[in-house]
Amino acid sequence: MRQTRYDAIDRRSALQGALAAGVALPFLGGRAGAQSADSIRIWTFMSAEGQSPREKVFKALIDDFQAKSKVKVVVESQPFQELETKFVAAVAQKRAPDLVWLRDTFLSLVVDRGGLADLNTELSPEFRQQALPDMFNVFTQKSVFDGKRVSLPIWPSPAQIIFYRKDALREIGLEAPPLGWTAFVDVAGKLTKGTRIGLGLPTSDNSVSALVNVMSGFGPSIFDPATGRIDLTGAEAVEAAKTVRDLVARGAVSKTLLNAMGDDIQDQFAAGRFAMAQAFAPRFQQYQKIAAGYDPKELAVSAWPSFGSRPPAVLLGPYWTVGLASTSQNKAAAVAFLESMFSPAASMKWAKEASLIPDRRSVMSDPWFNTSDAAVTAAFFKLLSGDGAFVFPQRVPDITKLFNVLNTSLQEIIGTDEKVEPILARAKSTLGW
Amino acid sequence: MTVVPIKLAGASARSIEQAARASRRVGTALVGPAVAVIVAVHIVPAFIGFYSSLRRIFFFADEGFVGLSNFSALFSDPITWQAIGRSLAFTFGALALAVPLALLAALAVRELGPRGRLLLTILLVPWAMSPIVVALLWKWILLPSPGGLFASILAVFGIPPVNLLSDPAWAMPTVIAVAVWRTFAFAAIILSAGLGQIPKDLYRAASVDGLSVVERFTKITLPLLAPSILIVLSMLTISYFNEVQVIIGLTSGGPIRSTTTLGYQLYITGFVELDQGRGNAIAVVMFLINLLLIVGYIQLLGGRKGGEA
Numbered sequence: 001m002r003q004t005r006y007d008a009i010d011r012r013s014a015l016q017g018a019l020a021a022g023v024a025l026p027f028l029g030g031r032a033g034a035q036s037a038d039s040i041r042i043w044t045f046m047s048a049e050g051q052s053p054r055e056k057v058f059k060a061l062i063d064d065f066q067a068k069s070k071v072k073v074v075v076e077s078q079p080f081q082e083l084e085t086k087f088v089a090a091v092a093q094k095r096a097p098d099l100v101w102l103r104d105t106f107l108s109l110v111v112d113r114g115g116l117a118d119l120n121t122e123l124s125p126e127f128r129q130q131a132l133p134d135m136f137n138v139f140t141q142k143s144v145f146d147g148k149r150v151s152l153p154i155w156p157s158p159a160q161i162i163f164y165r166k167d168a169l170r171e172i173g174l175e176a177p178p179l180g181w182t183a184f185v186d187v188a189g190k191l192t193k194g195t196r197i198g199l200g201l202p203t204s205d206n207s208v209s210a211l212v213n214v215m216s217g218f219g220p221s222i223f224d225p226a227t228g229r230i231d232l233t234g235a236e237a238v239e240a241a242k243t244v245r246d247l248v249a250r251g252a253v254s255k256t257l258l259n260a261m262g263d264d265i266q267d268q269f270a271a272g273r274f275a276m277a278q279a280f281a282p283r284f285q286q287y288q289k290i291a292a293g294y295d296p297k298e299l300a301v302s303a304w305p306s307f308g309s310r311p312p313a314v315l316l317g318p319y320w321t322v323g324l325a326s327t328s329q330n331k332a333a334a335v336a337f338l339e340s341m342f343s344p345a346a347s348m349k350w351a352k353e354a355s356l357i358p359d360r361r362s363v364m365s366d367p368w369f370n371t372s373d374a375a376v377t378a379a380f381f382k383l384l385s386g387d388g389a390f391v392f393p394q395r396v397p398d399i400t401k402l403f404n405v406l407n408t409s410l411q412e413i414i415g416t417d418e419k420v421e422p423i424l425a426r427a428k429s430t431l432g433w
Numbered sequence: 434m435t436v437v438p439i440k441l442a443g444a445s446a447r448s449i450e451q452a453a454r455a456s457r458r459v460g461t462a463l464v465g466p467a468v469a470v471i472v473a474v475h476i477v478p479a480f481i482g483f484y485s486s487l488r489r490i491f492f493f494a495d496e497g498f499v500g501l502s503n504f505s506a507l508f509s510d511p512i513t514w515q516a517i518g519r520s521l522a523f524t525f526g527a528l529a530l531a532v533p534l535a536l537l538a539a540l541a542v543r544e545l546g547p548r549g550r551l552l553l554t555i556l557l558v559p560w561a562m563s564p565i566v567v568a569l570l571w572k573w574i575l576l577p578s579p580g581g582l583f584a585s586i587l588a589v590f591g592i593p594p595v596n597l598l599s600d601p602a603w604a605m606p607t608v609i610a611v612a613v614w615r616t617f618a619f620a621a622i623i624l625s626a627g628l629g630q631i632p633k634d635l636y637r638a639a640s641v642d643g644l645s646v647v648e649r650f651t652k653i654t655l656p657l658l659a660p661s662i663l664i665v666l667s668m669l670t671i672s673y674f675n676e677v678q679v680i681i682g683l684t685s686g687g688p689i690r691s692t693t694t695l696g697y698q699l700y701i702t703g704f705v706e707l708d709q710g711r712g713n714a715i716a717v718v719m720f721l722i723n724l725l726l727i728v729g730y731i732q733l734l735g736g737r738k739g740g741e742a
Contacts, residue, residue, distance in 0.1 A: 206705045259604070400707050408689060415689060416689070
């Protein structure tokens with residue numbers, strides 16, 4: 001049947017309608033980006049409940065700042081893995097928050113896109129003179145790009161570290177894991193018993209790589225100082241890969257855990273599946289809280305073993321830093337709040353109530369850090385202050401791709417019998433290095 | 434006297450034209466917003482996606498026009514070809530399982546009457562769930578340690594835990610099974626509706642003619658169900674070929690890339706590695722493959738009866 005003009009919407013009519021709706025749409029958008037002059041906006045990450053000790057301290061600091069300054073602090077929670085990308089997009093759209101949490105590994109990418117203000121010109125002289133030298137130099141220096149300080153590191157942390165069960169170590173007559181790889185592999189093998197596995201390694205993650213942590217036993221030399229790359233077919237990478245193979249051969253690492261993410265390792269550690277595991281350091285309290293397969297008091301922390309006579313390794317990162325948006329309309333208020341989070345009193349609060357390592361090193365002289373309550377924080381502080389502590393270079397090429405590629409290599413090292421050299425060569429080729 | 438009717442006819446024609454114009458305006462007003470939304474959320478992004486695939490865009494920094502180099506880089510990478518192969522294996526593996534299951538479920542629903550509808554409602558629950566929730570649920574079910582449901586069932590029979598998701602040989606079949614579990618009941622609804630359209634008289638006539646159950650199925654049910662099967666195949670093909678949430682939740686593309694399909698590769702390239710230019714190139718390739726598959730189905734099933742479907 002031929003279609004008449006009465007029962008059909010012709011092309012012209014449809015276009016007219018679309019145009020009419022298009023004209024109307026901008027008026028429906030509201031004023032989402034509008035910001036009051038006496039408020040600041042912050043982008044950070046929060047848990048679903050927003051009731052963790054860290055979040056409670058954060059809220060208390062905000063309340064305190066608001067009461068003193070009369071500036072309203074608006075926290076807009078974002079998924080932690082999207083903070084950097086959303087921030088860059090928001091800067092382009094002139095909707096960026098005043099302060100933003102960023103991972104150190106993404107700093108160079110954000111800096112290159114021009115979204116961050118130079119804190120050297122914004123921080124108060126008192127803060128620059130007193131606070132900055134009191135913070136961990138290894139962290140603060142990484143935030144300085146061509147003389148421009150783009151962020152302040154917060155909650156210094158060894159990031160990926162080894163958690164272990166003292167009771168499991170005691171079974172074989174040890175108090176702590178060995179800090180050299182040869183002895184560590186042997187001990188990890190002995191810790192595998194029944195359904196318990198010696199060492200749990202996350203093998204599927206987009207932001208951490210156990211292979212890099214094993215390599216960190218060679219110290220900062222794993223990164224080329226000129227390019228920031230790892231020599232993936234070099235002797236150190238091959239040695240690290242063969243060490244992982246040894247762990248598998250001794251039964252210390254299971255071939256049945258080829259797809260484990262950090263959360264999987266955490267859950268299974270809680271169930272008593274591992275004697276030791278690679279873990280995210282700030283989650284120590286959570287590991288204690290969910291412990292079901294062992295006594296939470298038996299949980300302890302260790303540096304990574306090293307190769308040869310090098311000091312025990314602590315590869316610092318990825319960790320959190322806080323930046324000030326270059327587009328911020330309320331820089332003075334935003335910087336005042338930023339500084340308030342790094343005061344000695346705030347550092348004590350983060351440490352005492354949220355078990356976070358204090359940003360201000362001087363507060364470690366407080367007698368509280370000699371109590372048993374502070375034992376873990378003191379242990380982390382010692383790791384950060386050790387000779388083996390180092391960070392990822394400021395610019396690691398293909399940082400968004402690196403961990404994913406290396407985790408595929410780790411899966412191949414653990415799950416296949418192929419020689420490690422071609423596996424590493426493939427990773428190098430995939431990265432285009 | 435003959436002038437009056439002509440005048441009346443002219444006025445009548447004008448009023449009809451005015452009414453039609455008013456009707457068109459109402460229609461336009463009603464359809465316009467929908468068209469605008471479709472243009473805004475489908476057409477414009479599709480063009481921007483294609484445009485972006487011709488540019489080098491990394492972490493929101495547009496470094497300029499690069500022609501087809503994103504595509505040439507994509508096709509010169511063996512990982513892409515492996516991902517295409519896995520996408521096709523996933524799609525056709527899931528279809529091979531889902532369509533017969535859906536057909537069986539639809540036949541059961543028709544046979545069981547009201548109880549069948551209850552059965553279908555129960556089967557539909559997974560489809561109503563978010564794919565990522567389904568993935569997390571199955572991850573727990575398949576956990577190869579104490580607490581895992583599957584491991585506990587195996588333990589009753591004295592079988593040790595099996596880690597299906599960590600075994601490169603078993604990961605893909607497992608992901609396919611979970612995707613089918615989530616979607617086959619939706620296909621069953623469409624097929625059940627199709628079965629309802631087949632005249633009962635045909636079956637009665639076939640019985641009189643002495644056709645067996647199998648013959649009735651192959652000579653009446655299947656041919657008359659072809660349009661519904663075409664819809665099911667088209668919808669499931671698009672759904673399975675683009676599936677990514679179940680894979681993210683269950684295996685993250687592993688182990689050893691054994692479940693890295695083109696959809697997952699797109700997610701990793703565009704959203705994790707933040708190579709948005711190449712990510713859009715993958716999206717364009719996926720669109721073309723989807724298009725080819727659907728055109729193929731229409732040729733195979735729809736064209737067979739002169740475009741009946």
